[in-house]
Amino acid sequence: MGEMEQLRKEADALKDQITAARKAVQDTTLEEAAAGVAVVGRVQMKTRKTLRGHLAKIYAMHWATDSKLCVSASQDGKLIVWDSITTNKVNAIPLKSSWVMTCAYAPSGNLVACGGLDNMCSIYNLKGKDGNVKVMRELAAHTGYLSCCRFISDTEIITSSGDCTCILWDIETGTQKTSFAGHQGDCMSLAVSPDFSYFISGACDFTAKLWDIRDGNCRQTFAGHESDINAIGFFPNGQAVITGSDDATCKLYDLRADQELITYQDSSIMCGVTSLAPSLSGRLILAGYDDFNVNIWDSLKAERVGALAGHDNRVSCIGVSADGMACCTGSWDSFLKIWN
Amino acid sequence: MSNNNASNNLIIAQRAVKQLRLEASIRRIKVSQAAAELQKFCLQNASRDPLLVGVPSSDNPFRPPKSCSLF
Numbered sequence: 001m002g003e004m005e006q007l008r009k010e011a012d013a014l015k016d017q018i019t020a021a022r023k024a025v026q027d028t029t030l031e032e033a034a035a036g037v038a039v040v041g042r043v044q045m046k047t048r049k050t051l052r053g054h055l056a057k058i059y060a061m062h063w064a065t066d067s068k069l070c071v072s073a074s075q076d077g078k079l080i081v082w083d084s085i086t087t088n089k090v091n092a093i094p095l096k097s098s099w100v101m102t103c104a105y106a107p108s109g110n111l112v113a114c115g116g117l118d119n120m121c122s123i124y125n126l127k128g129k130d131g132n133v134k135v136m137r138e139l140a141a142h143t144g145y146l147s148c149c150r151f152i153s154d155t156e157i158i159t160s161s162g163d164c165t166c167i168l169w170d171i172e173t174g175t176q177k178t179s180f181a182g183h184q185g186d187c188m189s190l191a192v193s194p195d196f197s198y199f200i201s202g203a204c205d206f207t208a209k210l211w212d213i214r215d216g217n218c219r220q221t222f223a224g225h226e227s228d229i230n231a232i233g234f235f236p237n238g239q240a241v242i243t244g245s246d247d248a249t250c251k252l253y254d255l256r257a258d259q260e261l262i263t264y265q266d267s268s269i270m271c272g273v274t275s276l277a278p279s280l281s282g283r284l285i286l287a288g289y290d291d292f293n294v295n296i297w298d299s300l301k302a303e304r305v306g307a308l309a310g311h312d313n314r315v316s317c318i319g320v321s322a323d324g325m326a327c328c329t330g331s332w333d334s335f336l337k338i339w340n
Numbered sequence: 341m342s343n344n345n346a347s348n349n350l351i352i353a354q355r356a357v358k359q360l361r362l363e364a365s366i367r368r369i370k371v372s373q374a375a376a377e378l379q380k381f382c383l384q385n386a387s388r389d390p391l392l393v394g395v396p397s398s399d400n401p402f403r404p405p406k407s408c409s410l411f
Contacts, residue, residue, distance in 0.1 A: 003350060004349065004350060004353060007350070007353040007354060007356075007357050008353065010357050011353070011356055011357050011360055014357065014360035014361060014363075014364050015360065017364045018360070018363060018364050021364065021368060022368065024368075025368045025369065025370045025371055026371050027370050027371055027372050028371055028372045028375065029371065029375075030371070030375045030378070033371075033372060033375035033376060033379065034375065034379055037379060037383075040392065043391070043392070045391070048400070048402035048403055049402055068401075084402070085401050085402060182359065217362065218359060218362075218363070219362070219363070219366065220363055220366065221363060235378065235381075236381070236385070237377075237378070237381045239374070239377065239378070239381075240374075240378060254371070254374040254375075254378070256368065256369045256373075256374055257368055257369055257370065257371045257373075257374040258366060258368045259368075259371070261371065261374065261375060261378075279389050279391040279392055280385060280388060280389040280390065280391070280392075281381070281382050281384075281385035281386050281388065281389035281392060282378070282381060282382050282385070283382040283385075283386060283389060283392050284389070284391055284392055286391075299378075299382065300378070300379055300382060320391065323390075324388070324389055324390045324391060325390045325391075325395065325400075325401065325402070326390075326391075326402055327391060338402055340390060340391060340395055340400065340402060
């Protein structure tokens with residue numbers, strides 16, 4: 001038997017082993033386990049603020065950790081930092097490349113980042129000495145578009161790319177610290193664990209992967225979706241992962257049981273999920289769809305318990321503030337809305 | 341040229357097997373335990389989840405208070 005043939009057999013055997021190990025711990029389902037819990041009552045939220053100012057489709061938004069400021073990115077070539085309470089624009093940052101696909105706010109509040117079809121992640125210092133917001137670093141190494149970025153600190157950021165890899169960068173030197181390769185399709189989204197030791201990525205190979213930030217290894221791979229995964233997030237306790245896909249479903253995967261626990265789907269929903277965010281307790285999952293709506297799911301019962309209707313085009317991004325007080329949606333209609 | 345392709349494919353296959361070995365070796369807990377802990381987390385934090393329980397307008401930073409106060 002040639003070595004290739006041997007390796008192929010070994011790979012198949014290991015895949016079977018993983019399937020069997022997952023089945024072996026499957027002593028129940030989340031549905032059965034939560035049978036005694038009542039579905040949450042109808043969730044009704046209203047638009048409290050509308051953030052107006054972008055002149056083209058909004059592709060991304062991210063809350064600052066103070067739950068007041070947020071940053072949004074639009075293909076009008078601007079990054080806008082908003083005070084969500086007053087609706088004032090704190091900063092309007094013109095971008096070199098208008099083809100932006102992602103943005104992020106550093107936990108410290110000092111930096112924001114963005115990137116897109118320029119294949120780079122640009123870091124901006126909001127707290128520069130003379131008050132002007134300038135590009136601090138341009139992180140270039142990806143050979144495909146930048147789909148998502150998230151700060152670990154003011155000195156480290158993780159990016160995901162259409163080149164199928166994710167990279168951990170040293171912002172000060174502008175160099176790659178670690179490259180995370182393994183996905184067989186464009187990486188579309190990433191999320192960092194609450195304790196900053198892991199991150200998860202969702203890709204066009206229909207899988208989500210859990211990565212150890214420090215040793216660079218992929219620890220677990222989660223399959224099951226039937227199309228590209230566009231959105232990914234951690235359940236607030238860091239023990240589970242929620243994904244949203246072009247297959248019109250969201251799924252919850254538990255990290256310690258190493259398997260999918262439940263799927264959030266409805267026969268009336270036939271369009272892709274673009275974005276998602278859990279509420280503070282994890283009981284609600286807010287998911288944005290291509291049909292201009294946001295559906296609110298009871299995470300334990302997999303039932304739709306509400307919807308946010310108000311945008312006139314695709315909801316491209318969604319985020320729940322750190323204190324859980326509000327949800328922000330960004331849309332191709334150029335507006336951001338704050339709901340609670 | 342074809343030798344390079346063959347050895348590349350071999351390296352890729354070896355990496356894939358190494359990765360699968362890593363993923364196969366993790367310790368897994370029972371779904372019943374995982375589900376119970378997710379449920380517990382949700383229920384314990386439910387009262388603190390503003391989007392779940394609702395925010396009274398007096399505490400809602402995004403809503404102006406109903407009456408005007410002059411300071």
